[in-house]
Amino acid sequence: MSLRSIDASLTEDSAILDSIGRSLATTVDGVNALATSFANDAVFARNLADAVTLIADRNGRVVVSGVGKSGHIGRKIAATMASTGTSAYFVHPTEASHGDLGMITSDDLLILLSWSGETVELGNMLAYAQRFKVPVISLTSNRDSLLARHSTVPIVIPKVNEACPHGLAPTTSALLQLAVGDALAIALLERRGFSAEDFKTFHPGGKLGAQLLLVGELAHRSDAMPLLPLGAQMGQALIEMSSKGFGVVGVVGKDGKLAGVITDGDLRRHMSDGLLQQTVEAIMSVKPRVISPQLLASAAMQVMQSSKVTVLFLVDETETPVGILHIHDLLRAGVA
Template sequence: MPDSPASENVFSAAPTAVDVLTIARQVLHEEAAALLDVAAALTATPDFVGCVQAILRLKGRVVVTGIGKSAHIAGKIVATLNSTGTPALFMHAADAIHGDLGMIQPEDFVVAISKSGDTPEIKVLVPLLRRKGVPLAALVSNADSYLAQQATYVLHAPVTKEACPNNLAPTTSTTAALALGDALAVCLLESRQFSAADFARLHPGGTLGKRLYLKVGDLSRQNQRPQVAADAPLRDVLLEISGKRLGATAVLDAAGQLAGIITDGDLRRMLGSFSDLEKLSARDILTPHPATIDVEDFAAEALARMQQRNITQLVVTEDGQFAGFIHLHDLLREGLV
């Protein structure tokens, strides 16, 4: 049976041994140098600033388009814009001339990505965009291209050579376009004073979302609230810690204020320090000034404090009063560790 086409070797020669690390470093150095060129190019034209200002005034959406590898970059830029407070849509340049152009509304703003700025699809698309009367930003390497000449704003990402040894595969050029898109998104979010709380509202899922919105109170209110009076006998302390299963208990004074904390570790250390255990009360073995955290603090901050102090629980307060405990196990259960 003859080999199927899928099993045929598409390469012209067998693989040869190469210095992989040297090649990898060369690619990274070339792309890093290209990004410095892109940064320098920003000072040569006011178009980038004008583009940011135009988008900030925008009542519609940013529609980002491209073809080939530029289309993939456009999709990522759209995702970044949407996640940082700028409504955006992706439109494939080829699909645009087969119906998708209808997604563009009069109050929208279009960013077209093309290294050369002279691809056939772009040359067909640009007149159609001009007919709609929407502002057009050209993210191009060739500032003299057809796309650049027709655009309202030119976002210049100069690239003289691809990292590909044949200078063919889009590598450096796509990195430059992606980085310039990131710069655009960050300028917009800073101009809008887009906060971590705003980011959290758009990223409620997964560990990232939990780090940004999950509060200490969301977890501590699910736990029991072990507490004893300062004059409580040792037996009561033991029962409270073992019964509430958090490895600690708060100790409150006569006014109901937090006097300290007793952990199961404190109990073990107590055995070597006192001979007459019957006479001990909570105030004799408590640790004063325990580490606390407010119910409105983020759970991620609770984790940071536990790690900093090498402890497994924090006393939770609300309006300065004892409100419970948050334990490392709570954070583990939510996937924050």
């Protein structure tokens, strides 16, 4: 490659990086404008809160619609709501005008997205909503638009510069619509007290489903747990540790509570000619780290990684061991 080719390549790379930098900066400016509007515009903040209340108090479903990029964002908003406890689905306005309006009942609610607020294809949905008294929440940048004026709750997003240098391709504007939609979905989630266990119901498959498993579902129980009572000899501990294959033994008191654990590391630290004649309480580590059976598998993985351990005992509210979990159990389940 000649020097001239190298110079040309560097110039081209610089132009690309400059373009990416401008787009990211424009995006950040747009998000900042949205946050500023929320903090300083009482009407904007009030309408967001009213939208959450309106959705939460409806008995029907949330029907989301939009055209073009607004439609793509609308699909994502509907999907996020549906997966976080708010019954929602997307209807394309053209399909709505050809029969799908029949899917919308008077118990439902519409969320309509249009940056200009003048999208012609949404006209029939607005007319239908007015006829059957279906509430409308709009996401637009034009408070004087047809859409905003005919909405029960108009959410007027601040006008921002698009990352597109021609100001034509919806970029920053689409991101702000998405941000508002996500904010509504999360506010609804928190208002309903939607828990991680509820989340698991809607996400049973894949990596996310694995992370939402409870450790109690993955743990080894009953006779699989390596346990010995206080007073047992270390010779018994070695046999129990080897036979159960976890590299650890739990020691329980007469009350059934977990009094301590003996690990491979404990054995190495106390290695001597008289090790086998000692009792387990002389070797065990007291106050071992334990977890609840109700802990999420993803959280258990974090505990193991931060504590640099590979095995954890599960104990109930009385501190009685009810299971044992190895990091391999988490990895086999797809938690990583």
